[in-house]
Amino acid sequence: MENCIKIARAHTGRRGVIAFNGGFHGRTNLTMALTGKITPYKNLFGPFPADIYHAAFPIEQHNISVNDSLTALANLFKVDIAPSDVAAIIVEPVQGEGGFYVAPAEFLQALRKLCDEHGIVLIAGEIQTGFGRTGKMFSFEHANVEADLMTMAKGIAGGFPISAVVGKSHIMDAPLPGGLGGTYGGSPVACAAALAVLDIIEVENLIVRANEIGALFNERLSALQSKYPDLISDVRNQGAMIAIELMNNGDVEQPNTELTQQIIAKAAEYGLTLLACGFYGNVIQFLPSLTMNDTIANEGLDKFEQLFASLVT
Ligand SMILES: Cc1ncc(COP(=O)(O)O)c(C=O)c1O
Known part of the structure:
Protein backbone atom coordinates (compact mmCIF):
# COMPACT_ATOMS: atom_id res chain seq x y z
CA MET A 1 0.00 0.00 0.00
CA GLU A 202 -8.67 -22.04 -12.56
CA VAL A 203 -8.64 -25.84 -12.30
CA GLU A 204 -11.06 -25.99 -9.35
CA ASN A 205 -13.27 -23.23 -10.73
CA LEU A 206 -13.02 -21.31 -7.47
CA ILE A 207 -14.54 -18.08 -8.75
CA VAL A 208 -17.79 -19.89 -9.50
CA ARG A 209 -17.43 -21.64 -6.16
CA ALA A 210 -17.09 -18.28 -4.34
CA ASN A 211 -20.52 -17.31 -5.69
CA GLU A 212 -22.04 -20.66 -4.67
CA ILE A 213 -20.61 -20.38 -1.15
CA GLY A 214 -21.85 -16.78 -0.90
CA ALA A 215 -25.37 -17.82 -1.95
CA LEU A 216 -25.44 -20.69 0.56
CA PHE A 217 -24.29 -18.46 3.44
CA ASN A 218 -26.69 -15.70 2.44
CA GLU A 219 -29.64 -18.11 2.36
CA ARG A 220 -28.89 -19.63 5.75
CA LEU A 221 -28.01 -16.33 7.44
CA SER A 222 -31.14 -14.68 5.99
CA ALA A 223 -33.18 -17.49 7.56
CA LEU A 224 -31.49 -16.66 10.88
CA GLN A 225 -32.35 -12.99 10.33
CA SER A 226 -36.03 -13.92 9.88
CA LYS A 227 -35.82 -15.69 13.23
CA TYR A 228 -34.18 -12.70 14.96
CA PRO A 229 -35.49 -9.64 13.08
CA ASP A 230 -34.80 -7.32 16.05
CA LEU A 231 -31.15 -8.35 16.31
CA ILE A 232 -29.86 -8.91 12.78
CA SER A 233 -30.23 -5.76 10.72
CA ASP A 234 -28.51 -6.93 7.56
CA VAL A 235 -27.09 -9.97 5.76
CA ARG A 236 -24.81 -9.04 2.89
CA ASN A 237 -22.27 -10.62 0.62
CA GLN A 238 -20.32 -10.08 -2.53
CA GLY A 239 -19.38 -13.63 -3.49
CA ALA A 240 -17.79 -15.31 -0.48
CA MET A 241 -17.17 -12.06 1.39
CA ILE A 242 -20.11 -12.35 3.74
CA ALA A 243 -21.28 -10.47 6.84
CA ILE A 244 -24.16 -9.94 9.21
CA GLU A 245 -24.77 -6.73 11.11
CA LEU A 246 -26.18 -6.76 14.64
CA MET A 247 -28.44 -4.10 16.20
CA ASN A 248 -30.42 -3.47 19.38
CA ASN A 249 -34.20 -3.13 19.57
CA GLY A 250 -34.75 -3.48 15.84
CA ASP A 251 -33.03 -0.13 15.23
CA VAL A 252 -30.29 -0.17 12.58
CA GLU A 253 -28.72 2.91 14.17
CA GLN A 254 -28.24 1.16 17.54
CA PRO A 255 -25.20 -1.09 16.97
CA ASN A 256 -25.16 -4.25 19.09
CA THR A 257 -21.44 -4.36 19.83
CA GLU A 258 -21.95 -6.33 23.05
CA LEU A 259 -23.67 -9.32 21.44
CA THR A 260 -21.10 -9.28 18.64
CA GLN A 261 -18.27 -9.48 21.19
CA GLN A 262 -20.01 -12.30 23.06
CA ILE A 263 -20.38 -14.29 19.84
CA ILE A 264 -16.74 -13.78 18.87
CA ALA A 265 -15.54 -14.71 22.36
CA LYS A 266 -17.57 -17.95 22.42
CA ALA A 267 -16.95 -18.98 18.81
CA ALA A 268 -13.96 -21.23 19.58
CA GLU A 269 -16.12 -23.35 21.92
CA TYR A 270 -18.20 -24.19 18.84
CA GLY A 271 -15.16 -24.90 16.67
CA LEU A 272 -15.55 -21.66 14.76
CA THR A 273 -13.08 -18.87 14.00
CA LEU A 274 -14.94 -15.58 13.71
CA LEU A 275 -13.90 -11.95 13.57
CA ALA A 276 -15.82 -8.75 14.13
CA CYS A 277 -15.49 -5.66 11.99
CA GLY A 278 -17.35 -2.43 11.34
CA PHE A 279 -17.18 1.14 12.56
CA TYR A 280 -18.89 0.09 15.81
CA GLY A 281 -17.57 -3.48 15.95
CA ASN A 282 -21.10 -4.84 15.38
CA VAL A 283 -20.51 -6.77 12.16
CA ILE A 284 -19.54 -10.44 12.05
CA GLN A 285 -17.52 -11.37 9.01
CA PHE A 286 -17.46 -14.76 7.31
CA LEU A 287 -14.58 -15.52 4.98
CA PRO A 288 -14.95 -19.24 4.24
CA SER A 289 -12.20 -20.95 2.32
CA LEU A 290 -13.10 -21.10 -1.39
CA THR A 291 -12.24 -24.81 -1.36
CA MET A 292 -14.86 -25.51 1.33
CA ASN A 293 -17.54 -28.04 0.35
CA ASP A 294 -21.25 -27.65 1.18
CA THR A 295 -21.16 -30.25 3.97
CA ILE A 296 -18.52 -28.36 5.90
CA ALA A 297 -20.17 -25.00 5.18
CA ASN A 298 -23.50 -26.29 6.49
CA GLU A 299 -21.83 -27.83 9.54
CA GLY A 300 -20.23 -24.47 10.34
CA LEU A 301 -23.51 -22.63 9.83
CA ASP A 302 -25.34 -25.14 12.09
CA LYS A 303 -22.80 -24.42 14.79
CA PHE A 304 -23.15 -20.68 14.25
CA GLU A 305 -26.92 -20.95 14.69
CA GLN A 306 -26.45 -22.90 17.92
CA LEU A 307 -23.93 -20.35 19.16
CA PHE A 308 -26.26 -17.44 18.32
CA ALA A 309 -29.23 -19.14 20.02
CA SER A 310 -27.17 -19.89 23.15
CA LEU A 311 -26.61 -16.15 23.69
CA VAL A 312 -29.99 -14.70 22.86
CA THR A 313 -32.51 -17.14 24.31
C1 LIG B 1 -8.06 -3.99 2.44
C2 LIG B 1 -6.79 -4.14 3.21
N1 LIG B 1 -5.78 -3.29 2.97
C3 LIG B 1 -4.62 -3.39 3.65
C4 LIG B 1 -4.42 -4.37 4.60
C5 LIG B 1 -3.11 -4.39 5.33
O1 LIG B 1 -2.36 -5.43 4.96
P1 LIG B 1 -1.07 -5.81 5.83
O2 LIG B 1 -1.59 -6.21 7.18
O3 LIG B 1 -0.45 -6.93 5.09
O4 LIG B 1 -0.21 -4.60 5.89
C6 LIG B 1 -5.44 -5.28 4.88
C7 LIG B 1 -5.24 -6.32 5.91
O5 LIG B 1 -6.14 -6.77 6.56
C8 LIG B 1 -6.66 -5.16 4.18
O6 LIG B 1 -7.69 -5.99 4.42
Missing part, protein backbone atom coordinates in the same frame (compact mmCIF):
# COMPACT_ATOMS: atom_id res chain seq x y z
CA GLU A 2 2.87 2.34 0.83
CA ASN A 3 4.44 1.51 -2.51
CA CYS A 4 1.21 2.53 -4.27
CA ILE A 5 1.35 5.94 -2.64
CA LYS A 6 5.04 6.33 -3.50
CA ILE A 7 4.37 5.37 -7.13
CA ALA A 8 1.36 7.70 -7.42
CA ARG A 9 3.32 10.60 -5.92
CA ALA A 10 6.34 9.96 -8.16
CA HIS A 11 4.09 9.77 -11.23
CA THR A 12 2.01 12.86 -10.52
CA GLY A 13 4.54 14.99 -8.62
CA ARG A 14 1.69 15.74 -6.19
CA ARG A 15 1.37 15.34 -2.44
CA GLY A 16 -2.26 14.65 -1.48
CA VAL A 17 -3.99 11.31 -0.98
CA ILE A 18 -7.70 10.80 -0.36
CA ALA A 19 -9.04 7.73 1.42
CA PHE A 20 -12.45 6.95 2.92
CA ASN A 21 -14.04 6.82 6.37
CA GLY A 22 -13.97 3.26 7.68
CA GLY A 23 -11.32 2.18 5.16
CA PHE A 24 -8.50 -0.07 6.35
CA HIS A 25 -5.12 0.15 4.67
CA GLY A 26 -2.61 -1.19 7.19
CA ARG A 27 -0.60 -0.57 10.32
CA THR A 28 2.60 1.13 9.15
CA ASN A 29 2.83 4.88 9.69
CA LEU A 30 1.65 5.96 6.24
CA THR A 31 -1.01 3.24 5.97
CA MET A 32 -2.29 4.02 9.48
CA ALA A 33 -2.77 7.58 8.31
CA LEU A 34 -4.74 6.26 5.32
CA THR A 35 -6.89 4.04 7.54
CA GLY A 36 -10.22 5.64 8.40
CA LYS A 37 -10.82 4.09 11.81
CA ILE A 38 -9.26 5.36 15.04
CA THR A 39 -9.62 2.49 17.51
CA PRO A 40 -7.58 0.28 17.69
CA TYR A 41 -5.48 1.25 14.70
CA LYS A 42 -4.49 4.87 15.24
CA ASN A 43 -5.24 6.33 18.66
CA LEU A 44 -2.01 5.39 20.45
CA PHE A 45 0.34 5.79 17.51
CA GLY A 46 0.53 9.33 16.12
CA PRO A 47 1.85 11.63 14.79
CA PHE A 48 0.97 10.76 11.21
CA PRO A 49 2.20 12.00 7.85
CA ALA A 50 0.48 15.05 6.40
CA ASP A 51 -1.57 15.42 3.23
CA ILE A 52 -3.94 12.50 3.85
CA TYR A 53 -7.67 13.29 3.70
CA HIS A 54 -10.82 11.27 4.33
CA ALA A 55 -14.27 11.47 2.80
CA ALA A 56 -17.51 9.63 3.58
CA PHE A 57 -17.86 6.12 2.10
CA PRO A 58 -21.33 5.41 0.73
CA ILE A 59 -23.27 3.02 2.95
CA GLU A 60 -26.86 2.55 1.87
CA GLN A 61 -27.71 0.71 5.11
CA HIS A 62 -26.81 3.85 7.08
CA ASN A 63 -28.29 6.42 4.73
CA ILE A 64 -25.01 7.65 3.26
CA SER A 65 -25.72 7.85 -0.45
CA VAL A 66 -23.29 7.90 -3.36
CA ASN A 67 -24.26 11.52 -3.78
CA ASP A 68 -23.35 12.27 -0.15
CA SER A 69 -19.88 10.80 -0.74
CA LEU A 70 -19.33 12.70 -3.95
CA THR A 71 -20.43 15.89 -2.19
CA ALA A 72 -17.89 15.17 0.58
CA LEU A 73 -15.18 14.87 -2.07
CA ALA A 74 -16.29 18.12 -3.69
CA ASN A 75 -16.09 19.76 -0.23
CA LEU A 76 -12.55 18.46 0.27
CA PHE A 77 -11.58 20.02 -3.02
CA LYS A 78 -13.06 23.34 -1.89
CA VAL A 79 -11.89 23.31 1.72
CA ASP A 80 -8.68 21.28 2.12
CA ILE A 81 -6.85 20.49 -1.10
CA ALA A 82 -7.17 21.35 -4.78
CA PRO A 83 -7.68 18.32 -7.07
CA SER A 84 -4.54 19.41 -8.93
CA ASP A 85 -2.56 18.68 -5.73
CA VAL A 86 -4.05 15.19 -5.25
CA ALA A 87 -1.82 12.27 -6.28
CA ALA A 88 -4.26 9.44 -5.55
CA ILE A 89 -7.67 8.34 -4.38
CA ILE A 90 -7.58 4.98 -2.67
CA VAL A 91 -10.68 2.84 -2.19
CA GLU A 92 -11.58 -0.70 -1.13
CA PRO A 93 -14.32 -2.02 -3.47
CA VAL A 94 -15.74 -3.81 -0.43
CA GLN A 95 -14.66 -2.32 2.88
CA GLY A 96 -13.08 -5.09 4.95
CA GLU A 97 -12.34 -3.91 8.50
CA GLY A 98 -14.88 -1.13 7.89
CA GLY A 99 -17.78 -3.60 7.93
CA PHE A 100 -18.04 -5.48 4.61
CA TYR A 101 -19.91 -2.64 2.90
CA VAL A 102 -19.91 -2.98 -0.89
CA ALA A 103 -19.04 0.19 -2.83
CA PRO A 104 -21.90 0.74 -5.30
CA ALA A 105 -20.81 0.34 -8.93
CA GLU A 106 -21.91 3.90 -9.70
CA PHE A 107 -19.62 5.18 -6.94
CA LEU A 108 -16.53 3.44 -8.35
CA GLN A 109 -17.51 4.65 -11.82
CA ALA A 110 -17.82 8.22 -10.51
CA LEU A 111 -14.40 7.97 -8.85
CA ARG A 112 -12.91 6.78 -12.15
CA LYS A 113 -14.42 9.78 -13.90
CA LEU A 114 -13.21 12.20 -11.24
CA CYS A 115 -9.67 10.77 -11.40
CA ASP A 116 -9.62 10.99 -15.21
CA GLU A 117 -10.84 14.57 -15.05
CA HIS A 118 -8.10 15.68 -12.65
CA GLY A 119 -5.17 13.37 -13.51
CA ILE A 120 -5.48 11.58 -10.15
CA VAL A 121 -4.26 7.96 -9.78
CA LEU A 122 -7.10 5.61 -8.77
CA ILE A 123 -5.86 2.90 -6.40
CA ALA A 124 -7.92 -0.24 -5.77
CA GLY A 125 -7.28 -1.78 -2.36
CA GLU A 126 -7.89 -5.41 -3.33
CA ILE A 127 -5.85 -6.99 -0.53
CA GLN A 128 -8.91 -8.66 0.98
CA THR A 129 -11.22 -8.75 -2.04
CA GLY A 130 -8.84 -10.13 -4.67
CA PHE A 131 -8.23 -13.59 -6.09
CA GLY A 132 -11.79 -14.79 -6.47
CA ARG A 133 -13.02 -13.90 -2.98
CA THR A 134 -15.91 -11.74 -4.19
CA GLY A 135 -17.01 -13.95 -7.08
CA LYS A 136 -14.83 -12.19 -9.67
CA MET A 137 -11.07 -12.38 -9.89
CA PHE A 138 -11.00 -8.79 -8.55
CA SER A 139 -13.91 -6.92 -7.02
CA PHE A 140 -13.49 -3.83 -9.23
CA GLU A 141 -14.70 -6.01 -12.11
CA HIS A 142 -18.21 -6.02 -10.57
CA ALA A 143 -18.37 -2.28 -11.35
CA ASN A 144 -16.66 -2.63 -14.72
CA VAL A 145 -14.03 -0.15 -13.61
CA GLU A 146 -10.29 -0.31 -14.21
CA ALA A 147 -8.07 1.12 -11.48
CA ASP A 148 -4.61 2.55 -12.23
CA LEU A 149 -2.87 0.69 -9.42
CA MET A 150 -3.99 -2.29 -7.34
CA THR A 151 -2.73 -3.82 -4.12
CA MET A 152 -2.86 -7.59 -3.74
CA ALA A 153 -2.10 -9.92 -0.80
CA LYS A 154 -4.00 -12.43 1.37
CA GLY A 155 -5.56 -14.82 -1.20
CA ILE A 156 -2.70 -14.28 -3.65
CA ALA A 157 -0.76 -17.29 -2.34
CA GLY A 158 -3.22 -19.13 -0.07
CA GLY A 159 -1.73 -17.59 3.07
CA PHE A 160 1.93 -17.73 2.05
CA PRO A 161 3.50 -14.31 2.73
CA ILE A 162 3.64 -12.35 -0.49
CA SER A 163 2.02 -9.16 -1.67
CA ALA A 164 2.07 -7.14 -4.85
CA VAL A 165 1.37 -3.84 -6.50
CA VAL A 166 0.11 -4.16 -10.04
CA GLY A 167 -0.48 -1.19 -12.29
CA LYS A 168 -0.27 0.57 -15.60
CA SER A 169 3.35 0.62 -16.76
CA HIS A 170 3.63 4.35 -17.44
CA ILE A 171 2.66 4.95 -13.81
CA MET A 172 4.60 2.02 -12.33
CA ASP A 173 7.83 3.13 -14.01
CA ALA A 174 7.85 6.57 -12.33
CA PRO A 175 10.03 5.75 -9.28
CA LEU A 176 13.77 5.56 -9.90
CA PRO A 177 15.49 2.14 -9.93
CA GLY A 178 15.96 1.04 -6.31
CA GLY A 179 13.22 3.44 -5.09
CA LEU A 180 10.99 0.45 -4.34
CA GLY A 181 12.20 -2.84 -2.90
CA GLY A 182 13.07 -4.62 0.30
CA THR A 183 15.02 -7.49 1.78
CA TYR A 184 12.29 -10.05 1.18
CA GLY A 185 11.01 -8.84 -2.19
CA GLY A 186 10.73 -11.37 -5.00
CA SER A 187 10.85 -14.47 -2.77
CA PRO A 188 11.00 -17.43 -5.22
CA VAL A 189 9.12 -19.78 -2.85
CA ALA A 190 6.30 -17.27 -2.33
CA CYS A 191 6.12 -16.64 -6.08
CA ALA A 192 5.82 -20.41 -6.67
CA ALA A 193 3.00 -20.58 -4.11
CA ALA A 194 1.22 -17.67 -5.83
CA LEU A 195 1.54 -19.35 -9.23
CA ALA A 196 0.11 -22.57 -7.79
CA VAL A 197 -2.85 -20.61 -6.37
CA LEU A 198 -3.59 -19.18 -9.82
CA ASP A 199 -3.64 -22.74 -11.22
CA ILE A 200 -5.94 -24.00 -8.45
CA ILE A 201 -8.36 -21.07 -8.89
